[in-house]
Amino acid sequence: MPSVIDLNAVTQTFVSSDGSPVTALHNVDLHLQRNEFISLIGPSGCGKSTVLRLIAGLLRPGAGEVRIFDLPVTEPRDEIGMVFQKPTLLPWLSVVDNITFPMRHKYGRVDAKDGVRAQALLKMIGLQDFGHKRPHELSGGMQQRVAIARSLLHDPDILLMDEPFSALDALTRDEMSFELLRICSERPKTVVFVTHSIQEALLLSDRIVVMSARPGRVAQIIDVPLARPRTLQTLADPVFTRMAHEIREQVFTRHPH
Numbered sequence: 001m002p003s004v005i006d007l008n009a010v011t012q013t014f015v016s017s018d019g020s021p022v023t024a025l026h027n028v029d030l031h032l033q034r035n036e037f038i039s040l041i042g043p044s045g046c047g048k049s050t051v052l053r054l055i056a057g058l059l060r061p062g063a064g065e066v067r068i069f070d071l072p073v074t075e076p077r078d079e080i081g082m083v084f085q086k087p088t089l090l091p092w093l094s095v096v097d098n099i100t101f102p103m104r105h106k107y108g109r110v111d112a113k114d115g116v117r118a119q120a121l122l123k124m125i126g127l128q129d130f131g132h133k134r135p136h137e138l139s140g141g142m143q144q145r146v147a148i149a150r151s152l153l154h155d156p157d158i159l160l161m162d163e164p165f166s167a168l169d170a171l172t173r174d175e176m177s178f179e180l181l182r183i184c185s186e187r188p189k190t191v192v193f194v195t196h197s198i199q200e201a202l203l204l205s206d207r208i209v210v211m212s213a214r215p216g217r218v219a220q221i222i223d224v225p226l227a228r229p230r231t232l233q234t235l236a237d238p239v240f241t242r243m244a245h246e247i248r249e250q251v252f253t254r255h256p257h
C-alpha cells in the first residue's frame with residue numbers, strides 16, 4: 001500500500017538566537033499508511049513539533065524530503081487539519097464563527113451545511129450552548145475543544161495534533177481521547193499525534209514513534225496490538241499495562257533523569 005505521509009532522511013537545523021546552529025532533527029525517516037494513527041513521544045525539544053510543522057507545510061526541510069500522497073510538500077494543504085497546544089482562536093469571533101472560520105477564510109463565505117456541521121461539532125464537544133459566546137468567556141479546556149472542532153470542520157484526511165489535550169483536566173482529557181477514537185472510527189483519518197503521555201499514545205495509536213533527545217531521531221517504533229474499538233476496558237487490559245510499563249522503562253533508560 002502506498003504511504004500517505006513520508007519523511008525521507010529529513011534533517012532540520014535552526015539558527016538559535018545567539019547564532020549557533022541547533023539540529024532539531026537528524027535523518028528522520030517516517031512512513032504512515034492510510035488511516036494509520038501514530039503518536040510521537042520523546043523528551044522536550046526532540047523535534048516532535050518540528051515534524052508536525054514539516055508535514056503541515058509550515059516549514060521546508062533543510063535536507064531530505066517530506067511527501068504527502070506521494071507529492072513533495074511545498075505549502076500548507078487543505079486536506080490537513082491541525083491542532084496546536086494552544087487554542088489559537090480569534091477573540092473577536094463567536095465560538096461557532098471560529099469553528100467555521102477556515103471556510104470563511106478560504107471561500108469568503110460559510111455554507112448552510114458548514115453551519116449545520118459546526119453545530120454538530122459543538123454538540124460533540126459538549127458546547128452546544130456556547131456557540132454565541134466569545135472565546136474569553138470559555139475556560140482554557142473549552143477553548144481547546146473549540147480548536148479541535150475547528151480542525152474537524154472540513155473532515156480532513158490528515159490530522160496533525162500537537163499535544164492537543166495537554167491543557168485539559170484529566171477527565172476531559174480522557175473523554176476527548178475516546179471522542180477522537182470515535183471520530184476516527186467513523187471517518188477514518190491518518191493522524192500524527194504528539195503527546196507526553198504514554199497512556200494516551202497507547203490508547204489511541206496503531207504505532208508509537210519514540211524519538212531520542214536532540215538532535216531528534218527515530219529511536220524506536222512500537223506496534224500497539226490492542227484491539228479496536230478501544231474502550232475504558234482497554235485501559236485495564238494486561239497488554240496495555242505491560243506495554244505502558246515497558247515503554248516508560250525504555251524512555252527512562254534512554255534519558256535517565
Ligand SMILES: Nc1ncnc2c1ncn2[C@@H]1O[C@H](COP(=O)(O)OP(=O)(O)OP(=O)(O)O)[C@@H](O)[C@H]1O
Pocket residue numbers: 014015016017022023024042043044045046047048049050051214
Ligand atoms: N524556529 C526555530 N528557531 C530556532 N530553534 C528552533 C525553532 N523551532 C524549533 N527550534 C528548536 O528545535 C528543537 C526542537 O523543537 P520542537 O519544538 O520541535 O521540540 P518538541 O519535541 O516539540 O518539544 P516540546 O516537547 O518541548 O514541545 C528545540 O531545541 C527548539 O528550541
